[in-house]
Amino acid sequence: MTPVERFRLCWDHVNRLMSRRQSVTSIYLSVNAAIIGALAYMLKGSHPLTLGQQVAMVLLMIAGIVACSLWRRLVLRYSALLDWWYAELRSLEQREPELGDLVNREFAAFYQRRKTSADTRSRPELHLTVYESRLSWLFTVTYAVFTVILLGLIALELPAML
Helix, strand or coil: CCHHHHHHHHHHHHHHHHHHHHHHHHHHHHHHHHHHHHHHHHHCCCCCCCHHHHHHHHHHHHHHHHHHHHHHHHHHHHHHHHHHHHHHHHHHHHHCHHHCCHHHHHHHHHCCCCCCCCCCCCCCCCCHHHHHHHHHHHHHHHHHHHHHHHHHHHHHHHHHHC
């Protein structure tokens, strides 16, 4: 296999991984939208929630917490895989001058924490998984807080029902 064919194979694999990672994120956001939509539907109107509705809401929020946890794990795995494949692309570029150096230049420009004296601009750290992780934790904490509140309401109402 020639270096160009090997590079193309690696590049295609990176693109497939990125596509799968994006699909996982889309599914995750759709699941959260569905959970929030179901919760909003249960809360519409001014009627008090029945015990069954409260339990269903708790189960939905627990499902949301589980979805967030699974999604974080998947993103971490995809990130590790993508890091490995990008390292392979950078290595190929370093060994084979005819491949150019675009991947290495991108890495140096955006992901390395060094500056040259000629370039005094601060470089952003582009770790999308940090933002995705924060979004996931935002959903998780929201689900957890409302779960605790609902469980408290259920605990207060049970003695009155018995």
